[in-house]
Amino acid sequence: MSELILHHYPTSPFAEKARLLLGFKGLSWRSVNIPPMMPKPDLTALTGGYRKTPVLQIGADIYCDTALIARRLEQEKASPALFPEGREMIAAAFAAWADSVVFQHAVSLVFQPESMAVRFAKLSPEAIKAFIADRAGLFSGGSASRLSAEQAKHQWPTIMARLEQQLQREEGDFLLGEPSIADFAMAHPLWFLKGTPVTSALVDAYPAVSAWLARVLAFGHGASSAMSSEEALDVANNATPAALPDESFDESSGFAQEGQQVTIAATDYGVDPVAGELLFAGREELILRREDERGGVVHVHFPRFGFKLSVA
Numbered sequence: 001m002s003e004l005i006l007h008h009y010p011t012s013p014f015a016e017k018a019r020l021l022l023g024f025k026g027l028s029w030r031s032v033n034i035p036p037m038m039p040k041p042d043l044t045a046l047t048g049g050y051r052k053t054p055v056l057q058i059g060a061d062i063y064c065d066t067a068l069i070a071r072r073l074e075q076e077k078a079s080p081a082l083f084p085e086g087r088e089m090i091a092a093a094f095a096a097w098a099d100s101v102v103f104q105h106a107v108s109l110v111f112q113p114e115s116m117a118v119r120f121a122k123l124s125p126e127a128i129k130a131f132i133a134d135r136a137g138l139f140s141g142g143s144a145s146r147l148s149a150e151q152a153k154h155q156w157p158t159i160m161a162r163l164e165q166q167l168q169r170e171e172g173d174f175l176l177g178e179p180s181i182a183d184f185a186m187a188h189p190l191w192f193l194k195g196t197p198v199t200s201a202l203v204d205a206y207p208a209v210s211a212w213l214a215r216v217l218a219f220g221h222g223a224s225s226a227m228s229s230e231e232a233l234d235v236a237n238n239a240t241p242a243a244l245p246d247e248s249f250d251e252s253s254g255f256a257q258e259g260q261q262v263t264i265a266a267t268d269y270g271v272d273p274v275a276g277e278l279l280f281a282g283r284e285e286l287i288l289r290r291e292d293e294r295g296g297v298v299h300v301h302f303p304r305f306g307f308k309l310s311v312a
């Protein structure tokens with residue numbers, strides 16, 4: 001059985017979400033540290049161009065986006081469940097909202113000048129400039145636009161007051177009573193804000209939220225050991241991709257057939273297209289086959305939702 005390899009960097013909120021999912025499931029994994037900005041040649045050799053953080057690799061199978069990574073980990077180890085039975089839709093819909101709307105607020109609040117001055121205190125002015133230019137590029141061509149700091153500050157108390165109100169009730173320590181993907185998706189933007197004293201007050205002012213966040217973060221990260229990016233490429237090169245999912249699915253959009261050359265790209269931001277042969281289009285997942293000089297034959301997996309499929 002192939003090892004779980006997470007490509008990530010320490011300060012990324014979505015990487016923290018993935019690390020907590022691994023911790024919640026009690027899994028062991030290998031940790032490949034990737035650059036926080038482009039270029040990321042060893043990562044894109046595996047993904048074919050997808051650049052966002054994190055990416056999960058299992059042998060020659062590459063999983064993009066934490067929405068799909070969560071489902072892959074659920075398959076790896078069903079219990080404890082991330083998508084509680086009978087509440088799959090509520091859990092997934094809430095998680096998608098937190099991953100987009102709450103995360104967008106957190107980014108805007110963290111990227112205010114007062115907070116940036118503390119967060120980037122150790123970086124040179126050139127490095128800060130390069131980071132800002134990279135993130136401007138990340139947002140070009142996608143449907144997501146930056147939320148202004150004013151609007152984020154204006155709306156933040158509503159998000160937190162609602163959360164505080166729900167978490168104050170007696171029953172259950174987690175958003176849906178038992179832990180679920182909803183908790184992890186809500187937790188990572190708050191973890192991001194807790195990163196410096198300038199923004200941590202935006203969380204600390206809410207006692208029930210703070211207690212819940214401590215419970216979520218207490219799941220930890222599971223057991224990990226470092227792996228180099230070269231070693232991860234070797235793993236892909238020496239592995240054969242896993243068998244395709246055994247799922248019959250009515251492809252009602254109908255325009256892309258299995259076996260066709262296509263591109264797949266996120267629609268919100270980080271919209272770099274990945275080209276390859278469409279092998280599988282299921283309810284939740286799209287799988288592309290591509291061949292890379294350094295990574296060999298890989299299957300790159302994307303969520304269906306939030307990703308655009310175009311015939312090449």
Ligand SMILES: N[C@@H](CCC(=O)N[C@@H](CS)C(=O)NCC(=O)O)C(=O)O
Nearest residue numbers: 012013014036037052053065066067
């Ligand atoms: N929908 C993606 C979002 C991932 C995301 O936005 N990651 C941020 C870091 S937290 C990113 O990729 N930033 C640019 C980069 O790392 O190059 C997911 O769930 O994985």
